[in-house]
Amino acid sequence: MGELVAAATAALSRPSPSLSWPTPQEITIIVHCPTSRSETLQKPPTKAQLRAELESAVDDYLAHGGKIELIGRGVSGRDDHQQLQKPLFTEPKASRTLVNDLIARIESRRRPPRRPATKRATGTRPRMKTLYDDFGEPIRKIWVDE
Numbered sequence: 001m002g003e004l005v006a007a008a009t010a011a012l013s014r015p016s017p018s019l020s021w022p023t024p025q026e027i028t029i030i031v032h033c034p035t036s037r038s039e040t041l042q043k044p045p046t047k048a049q050l051r052a053e054l055e056s057a058v059d060d061y062l063a064h065g066g067k068i069e070l071i072g073r074g075v076s077g078r079d080d081h082q083q084l085q086k087p088l089f090t091e092p093k094a095s096r097t098l099v100n101d102l103i104a105r106i107e108s109r110r111r112p113p114r115r116p117a118t119k120r121a122t123g124t125r126p127r128m129k130t131l132y133d134d135f136g137e138p139i140r141k142i143w144v145d146e
Helices: 001-015 023-030 047-063 100-110
Strands: 127-132 137-144
Touching: none
Parallel strands: none
Antiparallel strands: 127 137
């Protein structure tokens, strides 16, 4: 495999006088070098496959003399219902490091500051205004300088 990679590197790195298609030997080397993705990735087992594997393991256990007992509700696996040997959550609560200032600095570098919007000069151009009669019907349009 090492020879193929070395040959492919040598074939691709030599300068060509003009742009041309690679020779068939170069194409063969390039095609054989990379491994296919399907060889490296495996799909996780499906639920049906997991169920079948568990069922076969139980059947194998029973076939070799194993015995399954039904345990009643509320029965503990500990002798004499003793407590855990090491109590949980006894250490004091750890203090947290506030990072609000750090996040604000990162955000300020990420986005440029906004420029205030410039106001347009609205009074320089005349605009068209519609005149209506007493019943709301348009009568005419006039140009108004405001």
